[in-house]
Amino acid sequence: SQQGEEDPQALSIQEGENATMNCSYKTSINNLQWYRQNSGRGLVHLILIRSNEREKHSGRLRVTLDTSKKSSSLLITASRAADTASYFCATISSMDSNYQLIWGAGTKLIIKP
Amino acid sequence: EAGVAQSPRYKIIEKRQSVAFWCNPISGHATLYWYQQILGQGPKLLIQFQNNGVVDDSQLPKDRFSAERLKGVDSTLKIQPAKLEDSAVYLCASSLDRWGTHTEAFFGQGTRLTVV
Numbered sequence: 001s002q003q004g005e006e007d008p009q010a011l012s013i014q015e016g017e018n019a020t021m022n023c024s025y026k027t028s029i030n031n032l033q034w035y036r037q038n039s040g041r042g043l044v045h046l047i048l049i050r051s052n053e054r055e056k057h058s059g060r061l062r063v064t065l066d067t068s069k070k071s072s073s074l075l076i077t078a079s080r081a082a083d084t085a086s087y088f089c090a091t092i093s094s095m096d097s098n099y100q101l102i103w104g105a106g107t108k109l110i111i112k113p
Numbered sequence: 114e115a116g117v118a119q120s121p122r123y124k125i126i127e128k129r130q131s132v133a134f135w136c137n138p139i140s141g142h143a144t145l146y147w148y149q150q151i152l153g154q155g156p157k158l159l160i161q162f163q164n165n166g167v168v169d170d171s172q173l174p175k176d177r178f179s180a181e182r183l184k185g186v187d188s189t190l191k192i193q194p195a196k197l198e199d200s201a202v203y204l205c206a207s208s209l210d211r212w213g214t215h216t217e218a219f220f221g222q223g224t225r226l227t228v229v
Contacts, residue, residue, distance in 0.1 A: 033217055042117075042204065043156070045217035088155050098169045101146070101218060103155035 005104050006089060012110040019076040021107040023089030024069075030092040030099065032065060034074050037106070038085045046074075046087075051094065076109075084111045115139065119205050119221035127229055131193035134224045138187070138207030144168075146218065147180055147190050148204040156204055162188065195228045202226070 007022045023032070034046045049056045049065045049072065056063045062075040076083055086106040092099050118137040126132050138145050143164050148156035159178065160170040165185035173180065177196070182188040192199055202225050206218040 042220040042222045043206070043218075045219065048217050098161060100158055100161060100169060103157075105153075105155045 006087070006107040008107060009105070010108045010110070012112060013079060015079060015081055015111050015113050017079055019079050019083070019109055019111075021074045021087050021109070023072045023074070023104055025072075025089075025091050025102075025104075026070065027093045027095055028067070028070075030094045032063075032072050033090045033092075033101070034061075034063060034072075035088045035090060036085045037088065043088070079109075079111045081111050081113055083109060085109060117205055117207055117219050117221035119203075119224055121224055122222060123225050123227075125227045125229060126195055128197055129194040131191065132195055132226065133192075134190045134203050134205075134226075136188045136190070136205030136221060138205070139209075139219055142207035142209050142219070143185075144208045144210065144218075145182055145188050146204075146206040146208075147188070148206065150202045150204055150223070152201075159190070159203075192226075195226075197228050200226055200228045 005024050013019055029051050031048055031050045033048045035043045036046055037043045047058050047063050049063050060077045065072045086108050088103055088106045090101045090103045120135050145162040147159040149159055150156045159173045160180045161168040162182040165182050178192055180190045202223040204220055204223045206220045208216050208218045210216040
């Protein structure tokens with residue numbers, strides 16, 4: 001079953017603009033992770049945010065987490081052509097003793113030169 | 114540090130044939146996952162191992178899929194017999210933490226399976 005749901009499903013912006021993607025989930029979580037998948041490449045971990053954290057930064061990436069709304073956002077600043085990829089959020093539910101990573105369907109981001 | 118190794122990268126088989134995928138996780142990673150990813154969708158967990166024990170295989174179609182992780186290191190996933198709807202990318206991932214709670218998962222390049 002899918003826990004996370006990304007929004008929008010697809011996003012197309014000009015190079016240099018900021019891109020924001022959102023993720024909503026259903027159950028309380030242990031942590032939430034964002035991954036990137038380029039065409040022809042595997043999934044690459046971007047950032048992990050724990051349930052007791054509200055914001056995290058990594059380079060041009062900023063992730064926020066609102067556990068009261070069960071949602072997270074990923075902001076990519078000053079986008080580049082190389083950021084073109086699909087972005088997935090994945091959660092580990094705090095109610096799952098197996099600590100499975102549950103994935104959303106992803107946001108497809110296209111950066112236009 | 115070497116990443117997660119998977120082979121083969123691509124496989125084309127006819128329906129009703131069998132196929133096997135291999136995965137070697139990052140050294141020392143206790144948790145190993147097999148995912149199925151259909152084009153345009155997020156990964157779907159097939160099976161999760163903790164060392165050489167199965168933690169969760171609730172979404173594994175056990176009438177045709179099987180997986181093992183002998184000695185708690187590398188793993189194989191088998192499909193027998195394959196159906197057209199098994200066409201997908203099969204991803205292997207591993208994570209360091211015993212219960213995968215605070216660490217990210219590292220993914221292999223995947224095996225793209227086409228069943229014709």
